[in-house]
Amino acid sequence: MNNRLIDLYKKEFKSNPEKYFMSPCRINLIGEHTDYNAGLVLPAAISKYIHAVVGKRNDKKIHLKSLNKLGDVEVDLDKVSNSPENKWGNYPLGIFATLQKRGYKLPFGLNIIYSSNVPIASGLSSSASMLDLTAFIASVMYNIPLPNDEIALLAHQSETEFNGLQCGIMDEFAIALGKKNKCIFLDCGTNKFTYEDVDFKDLSLVVIVSNVKRALIASPYNQRVAECNKSLDILKKHFSIKSLSDLKVSDLDECKKLLSNDILYRRTKHVVSENQRVKDFIEASKVGNVEKMCDLLNKSHESLRDDYEVTGEYLDYLHDISLKYGAYAERMTGAGFGGSSIAVIKKGDFEVFRQEIINAFYSKYRIKPLVFLADICDGLMVKDIKVNKK
Numbered sequence: 108m109n110n111r112l113i114d115l116y117k118k119e120f121k122s123n124p125e126k127y128f129m130s131p132c133r134i135n136l137i138g139e140h141t142d143y144n145a146g147l148v149l150p151a152a153i154s155k156y157i158h159a160v161v162g163k164r165n166d167k168k169i170h171l172k173s174l175n176k177l178g179d180v181e182v183d184l185d186k187v188s189n190s191p192e193n194k195w196g197n198y199p200l201g202i203f204a205t206l207q208k209r210g211y212k213l214p215f216g217l218n219i220i221y222s223s224n225v226p227i228a229s230g231l232s233s234s235a236s237m238l239d240l241t242a243f244i245a246s247v248m249y250n251i252p253l254p255n256d257e258i259a260l261l262a263h264q265s266e267t268e269f270n271g272l273q274c275g276i277m278d279e280f281a282i283a284l285g286k287k288n289k290c291i292f293l294d295c296g297t298n299k300f301t302y303e304d305v306d307f308k309d310l311s312l313v314v315i316v317s318n319v320k321r322a323l324i325a326s327p328y329n330q331r332v333a334e335c336n337k338s339l340d341i342l343k344k345h346f347s348i349k350s351l352s353d354l355k356v357s358d359l360d361e362c363k364k365l366l367s368n369d370i371l372y373r374r375t376k377h378v379v380s381e382n383q384r385v386k387d388f389i390e391a392s393k394v395g396n397v398e399k400m401c402d403l404l405n406k407s408h409e410s411l412r413d414d415y416e417v418t419g420e421y422l423d424y425l426h427d428i429s430l431k432y433g434a435y436a437e438r439m440t441g442a443g444f445g446g447s448s449i450a451v452i453k454k455g456d457f458e459v460f461r462q463e464i465i466n467a468f469y470s471k472y473r474i475k476p477l478v479f480l481a482d483i484c485d486g487l488m489v490k491d492i493k494v495n496k497k
């Protein structure tokens with residue numbers, strides 16, 4: 108618990124907070140840009156957290172404060188809408204609007220103070236973390252029993268309907284369902300998942316946050332979603348499929364003929380081949396074939412670079428220098444267009460690798476990336492705040 112946050116709450120709201128919440132961020136091992144195509148993903152929660160202290164109010168206002176963002180946001184629960192005045196608050200506020208849309212009565216307001224040790228817009232999904240966190244806060248404080256996968260679905264509904272981002276469900280699931288030392292093998296077509304042990308044996312998994320800023324809504328993310336839908340519309344007339352993920356690698360030659368547009372073909376090829384890579388990765392991991400696992404991670408990056416075109420200059424540079432400085436594998440993780448990547452390196456090489464990556468990236472772009480060992484952790488957490496009665 109961060110006592111500074113609790114003290115700030117007492118000072119700001121002249122009352123005691125009741126609960127302390129934490130929500131992790133996520134990486135995705137493999138299965139990129141497949142979730143909104145009802146495909147396969149393999150993410151995991153990592154121990155970079157957003158914290159929140161929360162207490163009830165006597166009125167029906169939601170008062171949001173953040174140690175990382177400028178300006179408080181205060182909105183009446185009966186009048187929650189997405190408005191530019193709410194600034195960063197539009198993310199968490201969407202949860203309250205979505206719950207009310209689903210018919211839940213929220214009889215009192217809340218004070219929430221957030222604090223994050225996650226770089227914002229870094230590709231580690233701090234936004235989904237904040238959404239899951241707020242959905243969890245609401246379920247606990249209003250006594251609405253929601254299992255973790257329902258928390259993820261509520262957060263996802265809020266992000267797509269209230270915030271207008273056409274993203275898939277991977278991030279919200281990865282954070283809400285996180286489990287220590289486990290990856291989540293999720294089928295985004297059925298929302299069914301299993302926990303997988305992914306063991307790199309004598310190698311370590313590293314996270315590299317490029318620190319190149321990006322805005323997802325303004326990025327070509329929604330454009331990629333539209334391209335996939337366009338391709339699906341064409342291919343549906345010839346294959347009996349509901350999503351691009353129903354296609355097999357052996358269908359790709361036929362797809363090439365049917366999709367006269369090369370861009371649509373390459374987007375389709377990425378989705379179909381990436382789903383296969385996820386399956387192959389799980390198989391390789393089950394038999395301890397680390398070389399194959401690393402090869403698949405590199406192939407995933409190449410496909411995202413050459414066919415899906417979402418890596419961009421900075422993440423491609425990180426890929427190249429990581430391999431140059433001894434990584435066995437390196438790939439972008441998350442949406443791309445800046446953001447973060449993961450690398451697999453020899454255990455014990457971490458400090459040297461970290462310094463080499465920082466130096467090379469800084470000397471080219473004057474931006475210092477953040478490099479740390481991945482610590483795969485549990486998902487959402489809540490604790491009671493004990494008040495010392497004097």
Ligand code: GLA
Binds near residue numbers: 139141143232276441
């Ligand atoms: C972002 C989105 C996810 C997913 C990834 C790409 O992180 O929020 O839903 O689409 O990009 O795999």
